[in-house]
Every structure is written in structure tokens, then in C-alpha cells.
Amino acid sequence: MNETIATDRTKRNADNLELSGKGGLEARDLHAWFGTHHALADVSLHFPERTVTGLIGPSGCGKSTFLRLLNRMHEFIPKSAMAGEVLFNGDDIYAPGVNPTEIRKRIGMVFQKPNPFPAMTIGENVLAGVKLAKIKVENKDDLMEESLTRAGLWKEVRDRLNAAGGSLSGGQQQRLCIARALAMKPEALLLDEPCSALDPISTLRVEETIVQLSETMTIVIVTHNMQQAARVSDYCAFFLSNGGPGRLVEADLTNNIFNNPRDSRTADYVQGRFG
Amino acid sequence: MQADAELEVSIDIPEHRKLQVTQGTPDRIFRYIITTGAYFSLAVLAMIAGFLLYRGFQIFSDFGLGFITGAKWDAGSGDETAPAVFGVAAMLVGSLVIAIMAIAIALPFAVISALFLEYYAPLAIRRFLISILDLVAAIPSVIYGIWGYAILMPHVVGWSKSLNSWFGWFPLFDVPAPIFDRSPFVAGVLLALMVLPITTSVAREVYSQAPRDQIDAAYGLGATKWGALRTVVLPFGKSGLIGGAMLGLGRALGETIAVYLVLNLVFKINLQVLASAGGNVASMIATRFGEAGPYELRALMAAGLVLFLLTLVVNALATLIVNRSKVQ
Ligand SMILES: Nc1ncnc2c1ncn2[C@@H]1O[C@H](COP(=O)(O)OP(=O)(O)O)[C@@H](O)[C@H]1O
Ligand SMILES: [Mg+2]
Numbered sequence: 001m002n003e004t005i006a007t008d009r010t011k012r013n014a015d016n017l018e019l020s021g022k023g024g025l026e027a028r029d030l031h032a033w034f035g036t037h038h039a040l041a042d043v044s045l046h047f048p049e050r051t052v053t054g055l056i057g058p059s060g061c062g063k064s065t066f067l068r069l070l071n072r073m074h075e076f077i078p079k080s081a082m083a084g085e086v087l088f089n090g091d092d093i094y095a096p097g098v099n100p101t102e103i104r105k106r107i108g109m110v111f112q113k114p115n116p117f118p119a120m121t122i123g124e125n126v127l128a129g130v131k132l133a134k135i136k137v138e139n140k141d142d143l144m145e146e147s148l149t150r151a152g153l154w155k156e157v158r159d160r161l162n163a164a165g166g167s168l169s170g171g172q173q174q175r176l177c178i179a180r181a182l183a184m185k186p187e188a189l190l191l192d193e194p195c196s197a198l199d200p201i202s203t204l205r206v207e208e209t210i211v212q213l214s215e216t217m218t219i220v221i222v223t224h225n226m227q228q229a230a231r232v233s234d235y236c237a238f239f240l241s242n243g244g245p246g247r248l249v250e251a252d253l254t255n256n257i258f259n260n261p262r263d264s265r266t267a268d269y270v271q272g273r274f275g
Numbered sequence: 276m277q278a279d280a281e282l283e284v285s286i287d288i289p290e291h292r293k294l295q296v297t298q299g300t301p302d303r304i305f306r307y308i309i310t311t312g313a314y315f316s317l318a319v320l321a322m323i324a325g326f327l328l329y330r331g332f333q334i335f336s337d338f339g340l341g342f343i344t345g346a347k348w349d350a351g352s353g354d355e356t357a358p359a360v361f362g363v364a365a366m367l368v369g370s371l372v373i374a375i376m377a378i379a380i381a382l383p384f385a386v387i388s389a390l391f392l393e394y395y396a397p398l399a400i401r402r403f404l405i406s407i408l409d410l411v412a413a414i415p416s417v418i419y420g421i422w423g424y425a426i427l428m429p430h431v432v433g434w435s436k437s438l439n440s441w442f443g444w445f446p447l448f449d450v451p452a453p454i455f456d457r458s459p460f461v462a463g464v465l466l467a468l469m470v471l472p473i474t475t476s477v478a479r480e481v482y483s484q485a486p487r488d489q490i491d492a493a494y495g496l497g498a499t500k501w502g503a504l505r506t507v508v509l510p511f512g513k514s515g516l517i518g519g520a521m522l523g524l525g526r527a528l529g530e531t532i533a534v535y536l537v538l539n540l541v542f543k544i545n546l547q548v549l550a551s552a553g554g555n556v557a558s559m560i561a562t563r564f565g566e567a568g569p570y571e572l573r574a575l576m577a578a579g580l581v582l583f584l585l586t587l588v589v590n591a592l593a594t595l596i597v598n599r600s601k602v603q
Contacts (some may be wrong), residue, residue: 076494105497108368115488119510129496132506177492184496 023089024049024105024218025070030084030199031226031245032074040065041245045085045237047188052210052219054122054229054254057239057269062246063222066239067190069238071107072100072218088188105133112193114173116165116180123161125176129184143183152181152209171202178209188218196224207232226270230258238266278512309460324583331577334361343367347353347544348559350571361574363556369459370555372548373534374527376463378520381471385523386516388471390504392505405479412472420536423465429600430535431461433513435549441501450550457539459553466530477519479514489525514597528586531557556582 025047039096040062047053068074070086072093085092093103103178105148116125126144130137137143143162148154153175157168165176166170174194181189191210195203210219223229229236236258237251250263261267298306336343338361345362353359369441392404435455442448470566485508493503540562541552560575560582567575 071495073491073494076491092413101499104495104498111488111489111491111495115486115492116493117489117506119511123389128493128506129498132493132496132498134503149435180492180496 002107004091026084026087029237032069033081034077038115040247041247043248045219045248045251047220050214051234052214052232053235053237054233054237055222055237056229061239061241063239064192067192067220067222069107070190071104077160085235096179105188107186108186109187110177110183110194112196113171114177116173116176118166120165122157122176125165126179128180130271137190142215147179150182151175152205153179171198174206176200186217192223193222193224198219205219239258240265289389308444310368327576327580327583331573331580334577336573346542346544350568359570363506363578365542366542366554366556366559369553370528372468373459373462374524376525377466377470379526380464380467381474381523385471388475392479393482394504396461408476410473412476412588416469416530416533419465419469423533424470424536427465428456428461431464433455435460439549447546447548449547453553455549457537457551459548462534462538463575466527474519474523475520481515482508492559517596519572524589526585529557531561535561536556
């Protein structure tokens with residue numbers, strides 16, 4: 001379709017971020033609360049189709065909360081609340097009549113701490129989502145191989161698909177979790193600091209995986225690692241909280257965020273002056 | 276590789292160092308107290324077993340294995356014409372049958388209640404329901420017994436009749452005569468209610484420990500609540516649940532007064548759970564204790580020892596099962 005997007009990350013247009021409703025994911029005036037605690041305020045942000053957007057900002061500024069709003073995971077927290085809209089391919093996922101489990105099937109999630117199901121084998125882990133959703137699969141072995149290959153794990157585990165998921169190293173477990181999410185054939189993938197518990201080599205593997213995946217899906221990744229944001233993302237969004245609710249400070253091409261930010265606080269953060 | 280091998284030859288392998296840890300005085304005192312406490316409770320257990328063995332030893336030497344395998348319990352007339360015969364087989368089987376029935380009935384309800392309390396009950400009433408559960412667990416068994424006899428039994432008799440008319444072809448549900456009250460089934464249902472609170476309580480405790488990040492993982496894959504519970508919480512809670520069941524089984528095996536009130540004591544091995552005949556070791560001891568002569572008293576002590584050992588075996592088995600399922 002759009003060859004330049006897949007091949008040249010720097011040529012993408014920052015205006016895409018403000019263009020709305022074309023596809024991908026879009027947050028409109030999002031707010032989040034935990035009980036009475038207003039954790040996130042007034043975030044509007046567009047994630048164009050088949051791009052990678054990095055969410056950066058100090059701890060506690062609401063990045064995870066924002067991410068969990070994007071696939072309706074936020075509402076599992078008792079007494080939580082939200083306001084605003086999240087458009088997925090143009091449709092509000094919070095609209096009445098929308099089934100949240102359907103949304104979560106289409107928007108996959110990878111968590112900070114690798115969390116394979118310990119009672120399942122590696123192979124069962126990959127197919128766990130498919131089984132949970134009772135999705136009919138023509139050829140389970142093919143799906144397993146494809147998902148693991150896309151997650152960059154196939155070669156390492158092809159001979160021990162029946163070993164326990166917990167027997168892998170941390171980095172392998174995280175890629176197993178990515179494979180598990182990919183087996184659902186999601187249209188978007190949300191990753192919350194997926195590499196924070198990983199060694200540098202596993203981190204590079206995961207990053208390669210993310211870049212490859214962005215050819216077919218919309219990716220949002222929370223990261224504390226500036227180099228990582230620079231390496232994998234097309235766009236970056238900087239969040240900040242000054243004691244009150246977290247807010248979006250600015251969003252732009254990753255290149256601009258790092259070299260030519262509009263807000264001085266962004267410059268301070270990416271240059272390591274706080275946070 | 277070659278270099279490695281050469282290296283290894285030239286290295287002197289040193290002695291293992293002996294590590295000495297000097298403990299501070301508070302540590303030593305604490306350790307002493309803890310150790311004494313642990314040995315003390317073991318000593319009490321051993322003393323109970325020893326006492327029972329001492330008092331019942333004559334029975335074991337008089338009847339040998341027959342005391343375990345025989346079902347007849349007759350104090351006799353005290354002379355040659357009708358010698359005393361003691362065997363606990365019927366009561367032993369009864370104990371197991373009733374306790375297993377109780378757990379089999381209680382377990383599904385315990386799992387469902389625990390899941391409800393932990394994952395479905397609205398926050399506002401959850402605390403309240405949990406305190407009710409603890410309260411119910413503390414009801415004395417004699418109350419259960421009276422209630423079981425007066426209120427529960429007529430209902431259970433009705434269920435027994437239906438069970439018998441539908442499944443009477445199955446040997447366990449057959450009866451020699453259409454009398455359904457004071458049967459092992461009645462006792463089993465009553466005991467199920469008695470062990471339900473503790474089993475539910477343990478199950479809830481275990482389920483509440485299920486790792487949140489794995490539940491999130493399931494939800495993140497588009498699982499329904501039931502899907503997440505099935506994939507994460509139930510497997511996670513398996514070994515703990517077995518532990519809870521065994522705790523209930525222990526209580527059911529030793530239950531005395533409630534069984535005494537709702538079960539017809541008959542010294543015959545009876546596997547027809549709907550029939551009005553049965554017993555268990557504990558309630559049998561309670562029944563016979565008051566009017567037993569010196570010789571029968573020894574037999575009761577011996578029966579107590581058998582029950583004690585049975586409970587130990589069940590607990591050991593439980594530990595084994597729990598450990599086994601933890602490894603997987
Ligand atoms: N489960 C929760 N319950 C209550 N408050 C929460 C919860 N999760 C996060 N918060 C609060 O929401 C704010 C944002 O948290 P989070 O989104 O986790 O930040 P980040 O991911 O950027 O570190 C913080 O003030 C945090 O204390
Ligand atoms: Mg976070």
C-alpha cells in the first residue's frame with residue numbers, strides 16, 4: 001500500500017498525529033481515575049496505522065494507565081473510571097454495545113513482567129488466546145510456528161515446544177508472551193515496558209521484532225529507555241505529571257522529540273535532566 | 276576444550292571450607308524456644324499414640340490383624356459361652372465412606388462459593404459474606420447434629436428415595452429395605468455442610484493469591500472472566516484446594532457427635548450408602564464408652580489408635596498430593 005511507511009521511518013509526516021479517524025487508534029480527551037485519584041487528564045493522541053509510537057515520561061505520569069485505556073484493561077481495577085473516547089478504526093471502543101473482550105482480541109497487550117501461563121507448555125502458551133476465545137484454527141502447528149517466528153523465538157524453542165513456559169529465560173518468556181499475543185492476529189499491539197526486565201541482547205531481539213511487526217500492525221510501546229524509543233519508534237509522546245494528573249506534553253516525530261522538541265520540559269527529560 | 280582439560284589437571288582442588296556462623300544471643304534464644312516448641316508438640320503426639328498403644332496393646336495381641344479386618348463388635352457375656360469379639364473394619368470403612376462422601380459433595384460447592392466470594396461478589400458485601408463464613412465455621416458440631424437430625428434428615432430422606440428409585444441398579448445406591456433415615460448418606464450430607472465453611476475459606480484464601488499479572492494476561496488475550504478464572508486461578512489453586520479438602524477430610528474423619536446423632540450404628544460393613552446402617556470409629560467410641568467394661572475399654576483405646584493412624588496416613592497422602600501437584 002504505502003511503501004515509504006514500511007521502509008523509511010523518517011519520512012512519515014508528523015501531521016499524521018493530528019489527523020484523526022483514518023485508521024489505527026485514536027484517543028480523544030481521555031481521562032482516568034482510580035477512585036477519587038485523577039490519574040490521567042485530557043489526552044488526545046492519534047496512532048496512525050502501521051506505525052510505532054513510543055510513550056515516554058517519568059514513573060507515575062500515567063503511561064501504563066493510558067495504555068490500558070486503549071484496550072479496555074483499565075476497567076478491571078476496582079473503583080476505576082474513565083472519560084473520553086478511544087477510536088479504533090474510527091469506532092469508539094467504549095460505545096454501548098461494544099464487547100470489551102472482542103476489543104481485547106483485536107488489540108493485543110504485552111506486559112512489563114513476562115507472564116506466560118506456568119501450568120502450560122510453550123506451545124500451549126502460544127495458543128492460549130486462541131483456545132480461550134474458541135477461535136477455529138485450520139492448522140494449529142502452522143499458527144504456532146508462525147507466531148513464534150514473528151516473535152523471533154521459533155529457532156530457540158522449536159525442539160522443546162512441550163517444555164513448561166516457565167523454563168525459558170526472561171527474554172525468551174517475554175518473546176513467548178509476544179508470540180501469544182500475535183497468535184490472536186491482532187490489528188494493534190500495546191507493549192508496556194516490555195524490555196525492562198530483559199538483558200541487552202534479548203532487548204535487541206524484541207526491538208527487531210517490534211520493527212518487523214509494525215509493517216502489519218499499529219504498535220504503541222511504553223519505554224523508559226530513550227535509546228529504545230529512538231531505535232524503534234516513528235513517533236514519540238511525552239507524558240508528565242506535576243503532582244496532579246498525568247498529561248500529554250507533546251507528541252511528534254521521534255526525531256523531533258529528541259532533537260528539536262517544542263517544549264522545554266521534553267528537552268530536559270530526553271536529555272536526562274530529570275525523571 | 277583441550278586447554279580446559281590441561282588446566283584442570285594442574286589445579287589443586289581445595290578442601291571445602293567449614294563455615295561457622297556465630298549467632299547473636301537473641302537469635303539463639305529465639306531458636307531455642309522455637310525448637311523446643313516444635314519438639315514439644317511432636318512429643319505430645321507421640322505420647323498420645325504411646326498411651327493408646329499401651330492401653331490397647333492387649334487387644335492387638337489377642338485379635339491380631341482381625342481387629343482391623345473383623346467387622347463384629349461384641350463385648351460378649353464375660354464367660355466361655357460368648358467370648359468378646361472386637362473388630363473395627365465396619366467403622367473404619369464407615370469413617371472413610373462418610374468422610375469421602377462429605378468432601379465429594381462439599382468440594383464443588385466450596386470451589387463455586389470461593390470463586391464467587393473472591394471474583395464475583397460486589398465489594399460492598401464481600402467482607403460481610405466472608406465474616407459469615409468464619410462464623411458458620413465456628414458453630415459447634417452438636418448444633419449441626421441436632422439441626423441435621425431434626426431439619427436436614429427429612430429432606431435428605433426424600434433425596435435418598437429419588438436416588439434409589441433412579442439409580443438403585445447401581446450397587447452403592449441399592450438398599451436391603453426401603454428405610455432411608457440415619458444412613459451414611461445423611462451423615463455424609465451433614466458433614467459436607469460442616470466442612471463446607473473451612474474448605475471454602477481455604478479455597479478462597481488460595482484463589483485470592485492467584486497472580487494478578489497472569490489474570491491480566493488472560494484478559495489481555497480477550498478472555499472472559501470465566502476464561503481467566505479457568506486458565507489462571509483454578510490451576511493456580513489446585514494444590515491449595517487439595518490441602519483445604521484434606522483439612523475438611525480430617526475434620527470429617529474425626530467427627531463424633533453429629534454422626535452419632537444422624538447415623539444408625541450397625542457393626543456390619545455397609546457400602547450401601549442410602550441404607551439405614553453404618554457408623555464411624557469416632558462416634559462408635561463415644562457410643563460405647565459409657566457402658567464399656569475394662570476389656571472393651573481397651574478395645575476402644577485400640578480403635579482410637581487406629582483412627583489416629585488413619586488420620587496420619589490421610590494427612591501424609593495429602594502432603595504427597597500437594598507436593599506432587601506443585602512440581603508440575
Ligand atoms: N491500580 C491502581 N490503583 C490506584 N492508583 C493507581 C493504580 N495504578 C496506577 N495508579 C496511579 O496512577 C498514576 C499513574 O500510574 P501509571 O499509569 O502506572 O504510571 P506510569 O506507568 O507512567 O509509571 C500514579 O499516580 C499511580 O499511583
Ligand atoms: Mg507503568
